[in-house]
Amino acid sequence: MGQKEEYGFFAMLDRMQYIERWALMRNSRTENIKEHSFDVAVIAHALTLLHNSFEKDKEGAILPDPYKVQAYALYHDCTEILTGDLPTPIKYRNKEITKAYKEVESEAAASLVDLLPEDPDMRAEYLELLAPSVSGEEEQLIHKLVKAADKIAAYIKCLREESSGNAEFSAAKKATGRIISNMNMPEVEYFMEHFVPSYGYTLDRITGRDE
16 A cells, blocks of 8 residues: 555645734734635625626626636635735735735745645646636636625625724725725625625614514
8 A cells, every 4th residue: 555645735725714814903803814715705606696697688798607706716815824914005005015925926826736636637726716817808807706705805894893893994994995886896886785784783683683
């Protein structure tokens, strides 16, 4: 019997729970990138369903697979296991910093993929999820949907912090809200109008038991 091979890829992904977001902010409840990724995946899936519903009767419309978008969203922050969560004001301070950080993210993705078996198909599949290409129209749309979901999740985090009496996130809420509004995506507008408000409700109100 040959020597047993062991691979650390998924054990490494499990460590997403140790990487906290909003590190420069005072949080009433800390949020890690593992739980954030779940939130983004759920929202991205919903945005794709809405997009496809709105666009299905239009000639030449691009209708992405909701589960494909969900997968990209689920893995969108995995490289932060190695890079950490760089605060947005620093990450996008100027083009040079943004470009350098993108290069670091690419290196981190390659390092994570090295923890998989030496199967070219498996490694290529996960590398695409960790460092997706945005060359084609569908890929660009998927990127937009995941980015929108990421911003909505951040906005919801700000709502939660405000509802707990923490004013630290007030400016971030306004800035994130402006970014979301400027996306001009009907599916995003629908989600913000019809789904986001209930995040501030009590459990009884969400379930309709306070009527």
